[in-house]
Amino acid sequence: MKQLFLKTTILLFAITFFNCEDNTNTNDSTGKDSFSCYINDKLYIPTAGTGINGGDIRPFNWSYTNLDNPDIPLYFKIRTSGNYSISLVIVNPKIGKNYLSEELDDIIDFSHSGMIVLNSLTYYNTKSNQNNGSITFTELTETNAVGTFECLLYNDKGNEIKVTNGKFNLSLDSRTN
DSSP states (O other): OHHHHHHHHHHHHHHHHHHSOOOOOOOOSOSSSEEEEEETTEEEOOOOOBOGGGOBOOSEEEEEEOTTOTTSOOEEEEEEOSSSEEEEEEESOOSEEEEEOSOOSSTTOOSSOEEEEEOSSOEEEOOTTSOOEEEEEEEEOSSEEEEEEEEEEEOTTSOEEEEEEEEEEEEGGGSOO
C-alpha cells in the first residue's frame, strides 16, 4: 500500500511539474540587450520578427536623443515586438524614478511620457494626469540604458492590464534594427 501511495504521489508531482508554465523571469538586467516584463502576471519577452528577404530583425529597439535639435527635449523610447508590441517613452528622463503620467498619441509619439501595449486584438494606453506607473533608470547614456518599470494601462472600454517586474539592460548594439 505504501508503494502504491508513493508511486501515485510521484506520478502526480511529475504531471504537475511538467505541466506548469515557466514564469521565471530570465532577465536579471545583468546581460546586455535584454528586456522582459510580466503582463497580467504572465512573462513577456519580445521575439524577433522576419525582415525583408527573410532576415531576422531585433525584438526591440531604443533611443535616447533629442534628434540633435535643441528645441526638442531629450527623450528615451523603447519599442518591442512579439506577442505584444510595447512602446515606452520618457521625456526628459533622469537617473532614478520617472513617472508615466500621460497618454501617448500613438506608438511613434515621443513627446509624452507614457506607455502603450498592443496585442492582436486590443490597444492599452496610459492615461493623462494620473500616476500610471514608473520607469527607474540606474544607467542612462547614449550607448547604455539599464532600469526597471511597472505600469497600469487601460483600453477604450476601461479594462486594465498590469505590467510588472519590467527589466531592461540595453546597449548600443540593440539601438536599431
